[in-house]
Amino acid sequence: MKMSKLVYSLGVLMCLAFAKAYSQQPIESVLSKEDAVKLMLENNYGIKIAENTTKIAENNSGILNSGYLPSLQGTAGASKDENDSRTDFNGALDQNGDPRPDIEINDAQTTQYNAGLNLNYTLFDGLGRLYNYKRLQEQFALSQLEARSTIETTTVQLMSVYLEVARITENVKVFEQNLEISKKREERAQYQFEYGQANKLEVLNAQVDINTDSINIMNSLQQLRNTKRDLNLLLNRELNASFAVDTTVTLQSLLVIDSFLEKVPENNVRLLQSETSLQISDYDIKTTRALLLPRIGLTGSYGWNRTENPPSAFFPATTRTASNVAIGANLTWDIFDGGSSINNLRNAKIAYENEALFKSQMEQEVARDVANAKGNYMNALAIYRMQEQNVLTNKSNFERTQEQFKLGQVSSVEFRQAQVNLLNAETVKNLAKYDAKLAEYQLLQLAGQILNVAL
Template sequence: MESRHSQLFTVVTGLVLFASSLVANGQEMLSREDAMNLTLKYNYDIKVAEKDLEVANNNQSILNSGYLPSIQANGDIGVSGYQGENKTANGDFSYDPTEAYNYSGSVNLNYILFDGFGRMYNYKQLKELYNISELQARQIIENTVLELSNAYFLMAQLTEGVSILKNALSISTTRMQRAAYSFEYGQTTQIDLLNAQVDVNNDSINLLNTTQDLENARRNLNLIMRREIETEFVVDTTVSFSIPGTKEELVSQAYQRNVLIEQTNSQLRNSEFALKASQSGWFPAISLNAGYNYSGNRNPAGAFVTGSYNFGPQAGFTLSWNIFDGGATRVRNKNARIEIERQQVLKEQTEYSVKRDVLNAYSAYQNSLFVFNAEKANLETALKNFERSDDLYKQGQINSIEFRQAQLNLRNAQNNFSIAKYNAKFEELSLKQLAGILLEGL
C-alpha cells in the first residue's frame, strides 16, 4: 500500500514539475509598454496601413495636382528617295538618283491659367483624402493596440491562473499524503483517500489545460508583436487604474477626437470640395501656350530651291468655354449636393452612436471597478475561511469534503479576482479608445 501511494505521489510531483517547466523557461519580463512599442514598430496590420498612407501621401503631392505646367518635346525626320533623268541641250540623257530630307523639332509648354477653380478644389480633395487615410491608419493602430492589450491581459490572467492551480495542486497533494498516512494507520476510511486522489487528478488536469492555454496565449502575443512565435517571455501581472474623466468630459472629448467622428467630418469636407469642383464646368478655361519650333528640308538635286529651314519661338492664349454640355455639369452638381446631405446624416448618426457607446462603456467601466473591489473583498474572506478550515482540518474538527469546499472557494475567489482585475483594465482602455485618447503617451 505504501509503495502504491509513493508511486502516485511521484506521478503527481512529475506533473507539477512538467507544468512548472512550461512557464519557467521564459527569462524575459515583457512589460505592456515594451509589448506596445514592439507592436507599433513591427505589427503586420500597422505596416500595411503605413504603406497605404505612403500611397495617399504620393497622391496628395503637388505633382498630382494639375498645378504644374506640361512640357513636351517633339522631333521627326523624313527621307525620300528619287530617281529620274536629266536632258541636256544637245539631246543627251543622264540618270541622277538623289534623296530629299524633311526634319522638324519643337518644345512646347502648356499651362492652365484658369479652369473655373476646379483644379484648386480637386487639390483640396486630394489633401482631404490623405487626411482620411491618416484617420484610417490611426483607427487600425487603435484597434491593434486594443487587440494587443486584450492578448497581454489574457496571458497575465492565465499566468496567475497557473500559479493559483499550482498552489491548489500542492494543497491537494499534501492532503492526499495525509489521507494516505491516516488510512495506513486506521485513522480514516479509504473513501477519504480516494476523494483526495480524485481531487489531485482534477487539479492536475486543470493545471495542464491552463498551462496549455498560457502557451497558446504567448504564441498569439508573439504574432501580434511580429516576433518569433516560440519566443519565451513572462508578463507583468500588476495593474493600475486611471479614471479617464467624468462621462460628460468623455463625451465632449469623443465629439472632438473620436476617430469615427473625425472621419465623418473629413468625408463631409471632402464632399463640399467635390461640390465646388463640380461647378467649374460652368466657367471658361484659359490656357497659356508657348514653344520653340525648328523645321527644315533639303530638296533633291535639280530642284529650283535646294533647301530651307525655319526656327523661332511662339506663344499664345487659348480660351475655351463649353457653353452647354448636355446637362452633365448640372447632374454632377445635383449629385454633389445630395452627397453632402448624405454625409451630414452619417455625421449625425455617428455622433449619436459614439455618444451611446461612450456612455455604455463608462457604465461598464464603473461596474467592472465595482466587481473588482467586490471580488477583492471576496478573496480576503475566502482566504481567511481557508486558513481557518486548514487549522480545523488538521485538528480533525472538519472532514475532507468541507476542507475541499473551502479550498475550491479560495481557488474560485482567486480566479474571479484575477479575471475582474484585467476585465476592468480592458474596459478602461476601451473607454479611452471611444473618447479618442487611447494613443496618448504612446
C-alpha cells in the same frame, strides 16, 4: 482490485509528472505592454497596409497631382529618303547644237530633322483645381484618420490578448499553489493512514484532488501556449516565440477618465472621420460648380527644322534650317453640355446632405457607445473591488478551516470545499481585474486617448 488501484496510482503519477514538467519552464524574458505596442506598430500587417495607403494619399495630395503645374511636351524626329532619278531631254540640243545627254542621279538622299516643345498652362478653370487640391488634402487627412483608427483598434485587440495571457499566467500560479496544498494534504493523510489515524479513503480522496488540480494546471498551460501564439500573430513574429508578460494592472483615475470624455467630440476618430468626409463633400460641390464657368489657358511652342536636299538635274544640293516660336491664349466655355454638369451639381449637393445626416447619426452612436462603455467600466470596476473582498473572505475561511482540519474538527470534504471556494474566488478576481482593464482600454479608445496614455 489491486490492478485497478495500480492503474489509478500510475495515472496520478503521470498527471503530477506532466504538471511538474509544464510548470518548471525556463525563465522567460518579460514582454512589456510598451514593447508589445512597439512591435505591433513595426510588424503588424494591417498597420503596414494602412500606412502604405496613407502614403498613396499623401502622394496624391501633393503639387504634382494638383493641376497647377504646366504641361510641357517635347517632340523630335528624323527621316531619310533615298531616290534614283533619270532625266531624258527628248532630243533637245545644247548650246553647241549637240543632243543633250540624259542625266542620271542614283542614291540621292534627302535628310530631314525636326524638334519641338509644346507648353500648355491653365490660367483659370473656375477655381476647380483649387477646390480639387483642397479635396485631395482632406483625402490625405482622412487616410491618416483611417490609419489611426486601424492602429487604435489593433492596439485594443493586442491589449485584449495581452491581458488574457496575463490572466492565464496568474491562474496557473493559483492552480500551482492549490496543487501544493493538495500534495501536503495527501502526505498528511498518508502519514495518518500509516499510523492508523485515518482510513484509506482519506488517502484516495486526496489523490483524486491532486489529479484534478494537476489537470487544471495542464489545461491552463495549454491555454496559455495557445494565447501566446495569438499574441505573436498580432506582433507578426515567430509563433512559438517564448515570453512572459507583466501581470501588473494599474487603473486610471476616474477624474482623468472624465477629463478625457469631455473632449470626445474633438478626439474621437470616428467623429473626426465623419467631419472630414463632410468637408470632402463640400469641396465636391465647389469642384462640380467650377465646370459651369469658362476656362482660360495659355499655349506656347518652339519648333526647329532642318532639311538637307541632294543635287538635282537643275539645282545644286541645298540645306534649309528653320525655327519658329508661337504663343497663344484660348478660352473654352461649355455654355450647355446637355445638362450633365447641372445634374452632377445636384447629385453633389444631395451627397453632402447624406454626409451631414451620417455625421449626426455618428454623433449619436458615439455618444451611446461612450455611455455604454463608461457604464461597463464602472460596473467592471465595482465587480473587481467586490471580488477582491471576496478573496479576502474566502482566504480567511480557508485558513480557519485548515486549522480545524489539522485538529480533526472538520472533514476532508469540508476542507476541500473551502479550498475550491478560495481557488474559484482567486480566478474570478483575476478575471474581474483584467475585464476592468480591458473595459478601460475600450473607453480610452472611444475617447481618442488610447495612443496617448501609458498602457
